[in-house]
Amino acid sequence: KTTKHQAEKCFNPRDSTLRFVNTEDEFDFLCEGFKSRRALMSCGHAVTPTSLTNWCRRLLDQGESRFTCAQRGCVYEWPFSEVRKMALLTPEETEYFEKALAANCPGCRTFVRKETSNLSVRCTVCTAKRGRVYEFCWQCLREWKGPAPRSDRCENDGCCNESLKTLKNCPDITFESVTGVTGCPSIRACPTCGSLVQHSKKHCTNIVCPRCQVPFCFVCLKLTGGCYSAQCSAAPRQTSIPMWKKQ
Structure with missing residues (x-):
């Protein structure tokens, strides 16, 4: 938790490399109300530098070596270079993080x-x-x-890869708004970038990956433009995770 003796870190509002949004800080779990503007991580979730620092430090203190998003349905792993930039890590924090990594x-x-x-x-x-x-x-x-x-x-x-283990062992999903779908796992790896995602169970089977923003059918795993049937067949459980090849 940030104390009065710790100055809150704030984004430079003129930084054109950041994607600023007018939404709540999705990583302010203790409701500390950080004053910095919110910016989007590569997975699409909004942070402030201090809330991101606190979350990543918590991961390290728990023995984790990977920086994963905390939002439900998003288990995207951020590279350290992104964390260092978005958390505005101080030299002391950078040294601490690097030793822990x-x-x-x-x-x-x-x-x-x-x-x-x-x-x-x-x-x-x-x-x-x-x-x-x-x-x-x-x-x-x-x-x-x-x-x-x-x-x-x-x-x-x-x-063992924990993401593959999750894909193998997660239960099947039961859609609230779609009938006739059986044997569809409740967690999928995005066919474009490999990020693990969950479906809300509501509305149609197509979702937009929060990481790469590419829409696909959660059931058959085809990109939305290639899925024409409301009753498509469920693709088998994935045994590999696609690697994202950015254009």
Whole structure:
């Protein structure tokens, strides 16, 4: 929580790189009423620098190493570069965040930073000592096995991607406004960007991804323009997460 001794951080209203909105601060969970203008994260949710800092620090203090959106139905992972910019991190905060984001290399225990979109992490210390490239998996913290780069898992037994686990184990959805749909999971990975999303159960089956803003059918997973049937068949549970290739 922000104290009187901590100056609230505010966005520069002239920053043309930000998308300002006149909505509530969706991350002010303690109702502190931060005065900064609200700006949209890449997932489409509104924050102030201080509320975003508080949320991300909470994630780190809970042992998390990924910055995920807190809004229901949005489990988009923000890259650290976006958090650093949008939270207006001070040098002290940046140092704290970077230390918390480091992992001990299983080969030499040296702190190593993870690449946001690649679970395969190269340790320069072990690479130099062993005379060969040494990479380990950020997810299971074992020496990397299989092709790289990958954002879901390595090929070590037991290496599990939580998003894929969610897609596999989530219950089926029952729509309130659409009949005849069976076997449709309640959580889907957006076919365009891979962000996990949920349906409100109301209205039609088409939704707009809060991250990439591309509309698609929650049932058949086709883009909205390619789904013409009100009674389309449910696509199977997804076993991989699409990688977003921005144009």
